Amino acid sequence: MTTQAHAEDLLRELAPQVLGALLRRHGELDLCEDAVQEALLEAATTWPKRGLPDNPRAWLITVATRRLIDLIRAEHARRGREERFAFGAPPAEVLRIPGEDVGMDRDDSLMLMLLCCHPALTAPSQIALTLRAVGGLTTAEIASAFFVPEATMAQRISRAKQRIRDAGATFAMPPARELDARLAAVMHVLYLIFNEGYTAPSRTPASDPETQVELTTEAIRLTRQLYRLRPEDTEISGLLALMLLTEARRPGRLTPGGDLVDLAEQDRTRWNRALIDEGVELITGALASGPVGAYQLQAAIAAVHDEAAGAEDTDWPQIMALYLMLDLAAPNPMATLSLAVAVAHVRGPLAGLDVLATLDDDARVVGHHRLFAVRGHLLEMAGDRAAAREAFQGALRRTASTAEKRYLRNRIDHLT
Amino acid sequence: MKYIAIIYGNKDLWESFSAEEMTRAIAEQDAFNRRYVESGELLGAYGLGDELTARTVRVRGGVPAVTDGPYIEAKEFVSSFCLLDVENEARALELAAQMPFAAQNAVEVWPILHEAGTEM
Numbered sequence: 001m002t003t004q005a006h007a008e009d010l011l012r013e014l015a016p017q018v019l020g021a022l023l024r025r026h027g028e029l030d031l032c033e034d035a036v037q038e039a040l041l042e043a044a045t046t047w048p049k050r051g052l053p054d055n056p057r058a059w060l061i062t063v064a065t066r067r068l069i070d071l072i073r074a075e076h077a078r079r080g081r082e083e084r085f086a087f088g089a090p091p092a093e094v095l096r097i098p099g100e101d102v103g104m105d106r107d108d109s110l111m112l113m114l115l116c117c118h119p120a121l122t123a124p125s126q127i128a129l130t131l132r133a134v135g136g137l138t139t140a141e142i143a144s145a146f147f148v149p150e151a152t153m154a155q156r157i158s159r160a161k162q163r164i165r166d167a168g169a170t171f172a173m174p175p176a177r178e179l180d181a182r183l184a185a186v187m188h189v190l191y192l193i194f195n196e197g198y199t200a201p202s203r204t205p206a207s208d209p210e211t212q213v214e215l216t217t218e219a220i221r222l223t224r225q226l227y228r229l230r231p232e233d234t235e236i237s238g239l240l241a242l243m244l245l246t247e248a249r250r251p252g253r254l255t256p257g258g259d260l261v262d263l264a265e266q267d268r269t270r271w272n273r274a275l276i277d278e279g280v281e282l283i284t285g286a287l288a289s290g291p292v293g294a295y296q297l298q299a300a301i302a303a304v305h306d307e308a309a310g311a312e313d314t315d316w317p318q319i320m321a322l323y324l325m326l327d328l329a330a331p332n333p334m335a336t337l338s339l340a341v342a343v344a345h346v347r348g349p350l351a352g353l354d355v356l357a358t359l360d361d362d363a364r365v366v367g368h369h370r371l372f373a374v375r376g377h378l379l380e381m382a383g384d385r386a387a388a389r390e391a392f393q394g395a396l397r398r399t400a401s402t403a404e405k406r407y408l409r410n411r412i413d414h415l416t
Numbered sequence: 417m418k419y420i421a422i423i424y425g426n427k428d429l430w431e432s433f434s435a436e437e438m439t440r441a442i443a444e445q446d447a448f449n450r451r452y453v454e455s456g457e458l459l460g461a462y463g464l465g466d467e468l469t470a471r472t473v474r475v476r477g478g479v480p481a482v483t484d485g486p487y488i489e490a491k492e493f494v495s496s497f498c499l500l501d502v503e504n505e506a507r508a509l510e511l512a513a514q515m516p517f518a519a520q521n522a523v524e525v526w527p528i529l530h531e532a533g534t535e536m
Contacts (some may be wrong), residue, residue, distance in 0.1 A: 056426075062471065064423055094476055115515065121455075122457055122503070123455060123503070124455070124456040124500075124501060124503070125455060125456040128456060146501075147530075148459060148501060149459075152459055152460075155453060156456035157451070159454040159455070160456065162454075163455075192503075196532075199532040199533060200531070200532050203494075251455050253535060258531075260533055260534070260535055261535065262535055263535050363455040375500065392471040400527035400529050400530060401531070401532055401533035402418070402529050402530070402531050402533075403528070403531055403532065403533030404533040404534075405529075407533065
C-alpha cells in the first residue's frame with residue numbers, strides 16, 4: 001500500500017473518532033462536522049509531504065478544534081453576538097493515545113451513526129450524512145458515487161445537518177425503548193449504500209478517478225465498525241455477512257462489456273473465496289446464537305448459493321426452506337418472487353408459477369418488471385417459449401435499468 | 417432512483433388563472449422546491465419558455481434544418497419539470513402529489529433510465 005493510500009484509510013478510520021471528540025465538547029453537528037472536514041483536508045495535503053504525525057488522532061483533534069473555534073467565532077461575529085464559548089487547547093483526555101480507552105470511542109461512533117440516520121431525515125440525506133460524517137468521504141466523492149452534481153450534494157449535507165439541529169437531536173444515546181428502531185434505521189442506510197454500489201455499473205469513462213470510491217467497500221467498512229461496536233447483535237452480524245457473501249460474487253456478475261450475467265451462468269472460480277469463508281463463518285455463528293431476522297436469513301441464502309461448486313450443485317430445498325422462513329419473518333413481495341424461483345427448482349416450474357400467481361392481486365408488485373422477468377424465467381423452464389418471450393418483453397418495457405434491458409433483449413433473442 | 421415530474425399546459429390554460437391564483441401557485445411551488453431541495457430529494461426545478469420560442473432541429477443529408485415550434489403537435493406542451501432523486505417510485509408519486517399543479521390539472525411522473533441493474 002502506498003503512503004498516500006495508507007494515509008487515506010487512516011483518515012477515514014479516524015474521522016468519526018475525531019468528530020465524536022469534538023461533539024462531546026460542543027454539541028452542534030454542523031459546525032463540528034465542517035471543522036473535521038477541514039482538518040481531514042489539511043491532513044490529506046500535509047501528511048503525504050511531511051510524513052504521519054506521531055499521534056495522528058491527537059493531531060486531527062487539535063487542528064479540528066482550532067478550526068471549530070474559528071467557525072464559532074465567525075458564526076458569532078456574523079450574528080453580532082458576544083462570544084459565549086471559551087476554548088483553550090483540547091484537554092488531555094481527548095488527546096490520549098488511540099487504544100488507551102476504547103470505551104469512549106465505541107459510544108462516540110455508535111452515537112454518531114445513530115445521529116446521522118436520525119428519523120427526521122429522508123433516506124438520501126441519511127446516506128449522504130453517514131458517508132461524510134462517519135465514513136469521512138469528501139462531498140465530491142459522495143456526489144460522484146450517486147451521480148449528482150457536487151453542489152447538490154453539498155447542499156443536501158448542509159441541510160441535513162441543519163435539520164438535525166432543528167429537530168433538537170443531541171449527541172447522546174437514544175433511550176432504550178427507541179434503540180432497536182434507531183439501529184434498524186442505521187442498518188437500512190448501510191444496506192442502501194451497499195446496494196447502490198453493488199448494482200452500479202462499472203464506472204463510466206467520464207467519472208473522475210480522483211473522486212471514485214467503491215460504495216460496497218465503504219458500506220462493508222462501516223458495517224464492520226457497527227459490528228465491532230455491537231458484536232452481540234445477530235442482525236448486524238447477518239447484515240455484514242450478507243454484504244460479504246454478495247460482494248464475493250461481484251467479479252462474476254458482469255461481462256467485460258458490462259452485461260449482467262445470470263447467477264447460474266457466472267464463472268464461480270472468479271468469486272472471492274476469502275469473503276465467502278468470512279461471510280459463512282459469520283452467518284453460521286449468528287444463526288446459532290440469537291434471534292433470527294431478515295438480514296440473517298438473506299445471508300444464509302447467499303451462503304448456500306456461494307458454497308455451491310456449480311449452479312447444478314445448488315441446495316435448492318434449503319434455499320426454499322429459508323425463503324419460506326423469510327416470508328414469515330418479513331413478508332415482502334420481492335422475497336416471494338425469489339421463493340417462486342426456489343420452488344420451481346425443487347418442485348418444478350408449474351409449482352413456481354403457482355407461487356407467482358399469489359402475487360397477482362398484490363398492488364405493491366403488479367406491473368413490476370421483476371414479476372414479469374421471473375414469470376418469463378419459469379415459463380422458459382416449463383418449455384413454453386412463446387409465453388416466456390412475451391413475459392420478458394413485458395419486463396423489458398417496464399424496467400428503468402439499461403443493463404437489465406440489454407439482458408432481457410438477449411433472453412428474448414434466444415427464445416426467438 | 418431518479419424521476420422527472422412534468423407539468424403540461426398552454427397559453428389558454430395559463431391565462432385562465434387569475435394573477436392572484438398564479439402568484440399563490442408560484443409561492444406554493446417555491447415552498448415545495450425549498451422543502452425538497454432541503455430533504456435532498458429535489459435535484460432541480462426548471463420552467464420552460466412559451467412554445468412559440470421552442471425550435472426543432474432536424475439533420476438531413478448532414479444539413480441541419482431548424483423549424484419553429486415543438487416537435488410534437490399537441491394541444492398542451494411541456495411547461496416545467498422537476499428532477500427528483502428519491503428512494504422509490506412510491507416516494508416520487510408522493511412528492512408529485514404535493515406539487516400545486518397536481519391539484520389544478522396533472523403532474524406526469526417518468527422514471528429516468530439508469531445503468532444499475534441486478535441479475536434477474
